[in-house]
């Protein structure tokens with residue numbers, strides 16, 4: 001993209017992408033941020049405080065982040081008259097690394113998801129959500145420490161892409177007529193209709209990213225999670241393309257389940273409904289998970305619950321050049337402006353961002369300090385209500401407690 005960034009903060013330089021596809025990060029990189037709607041501003045303030053303190057602790061005055069605000073959501077509407085200005089999209093692409101708070105999407109009407117739009121137009125095709133228990137965090141399961149999974153969720157296709165038409169609309173009627181006359185498929189003429197696109201190209205690049213990660217980290221398995229018994233040519237094809245890619249691109253380094261060999265990565269698959277009970281009952285058997293968009297959305301929140309809830313679940317949207325880090329949860333609107341919710345999810349997303357930038361010394365400080373705050377019982381309301389004797393802190397109070405433990 002040939003977009004030029006406007007004035008960067010003093011001393012800041014943009015991140016570029018090296019020939020190896022990895023970010024090349026100057027000492028004072030310009031990094032984009034979107035505050036987000038609802039509780040977004042509260043958790044962003046807390047996150048910024050912790051990220052800056054971790055970078056200062058790790059590198060003194062040798063490195064620092066120069067933040068560049070990018071407008072999206074309600075704040076963008078107020079200031080520019082648009083929910084998602086083109087400039088924001090172009091700046092995210094040019095900056096290469098950014099972090100965002102959650103953005104509101106209305107249910108049943110109104111504009112389409114800004115979050116999904118950003119992922120699609122920037123081709124951030126993998127949504128990566130690691131789910132791991134932080135010792136001391138309360139959990140509804142008996143062995144939360146057994147959960148150590150990384151979700152790779154396809155981020156651009158599936159019913160999530162928003163190709164649908166309202167019941168009774170001329171477009172829905174036209175599509176239903178076409179389905180009947182051309183394909184012999186009977187759909188109630190009054191139905192709303194949606195399309196579920198899934199392609200070999202998007203499936204294979206997602207599964208390749210998951211396998212690359214698993215091989216690089218010495219993980220045990222990659223599980224393809226699909227509903228291919230029912231949706232044979234979309235979710236079933238996801239499974240088949242996943243295995244095909246593994247055999248074509250990773251021959252000799254991967255094996256199928258049942259043919260395990262020492263040192264080789266196991267590729268297996270599970271049907272999505274069964275997978276929800278597997279992760280509860282047999283979490284030790286699952287490691288890296290690759291799945292279509294909607295399955296990934298559902299399983300992310302369910303797995304987050306197993307390790308303490310949505311306040312503890314980080315994530316990233318990653319493409320070939322650009323990456324945008326964001327919490328798994330939404331705007332939690334009933335707590336907006338109360339300085340109340342757990343910023344842990346965005347904070348841990350920020351730690352993922354530092355790791356992506358190669359600033360691992362700073363990245364590693366963050367989960368450790370957050371864990372110490374939790375173990376000391378210094379937590380926000382969501383964890384405090386599950387830990388007897390805990391001290392309930394505000395969102396900013398928790399951020400301060402983490403900074404003190406870096």
Ligand SMILES: NC(=O)C1=CN([C@@H]2O[C@H](COP(=O)(O)OP(=O)(O)OC[C@H]3O[C@@H](n4cnc5c(N)ncnc54)[C@H](OP(=O)(O)O)[C@@H]3O)[C@@H](O)[C@H]2O)C=CC1
Nearest residue numbers: 102103104105106115310311328329330331332341342382
């Ligand atoms: N990527 C994004 O920007 C996303 C945006 N959204 C959008 O957010 C809006 C609200 O969605 P909703 O379905 O209510 O889901 P949310 O994830 O916003 O909130 C659901 C519940 O999860 C708990 N929760 C969420 N965040 C936190 C946190 N930081 N700390 C502690 N608890 C938390 C709260 O539970 P409790 O009530 O028990 O305290 C909250 O009521 C919608 O417009 C949706 O489209 C949703 C997901 C992702």
Ligand SMILES: O=C(O)CCC(=O)C(=O)O
Nearest residue numbers: 104105113115116297328
């Ligand atoms: O875009 C939205 O509003 C919801 C997105 C979501 O739930 C997710 O990506 O996990």
Ligand SMILES: [Mg+2]
Nearest residue numbers: 297298301328
């Ligand atoms: Mg979700």
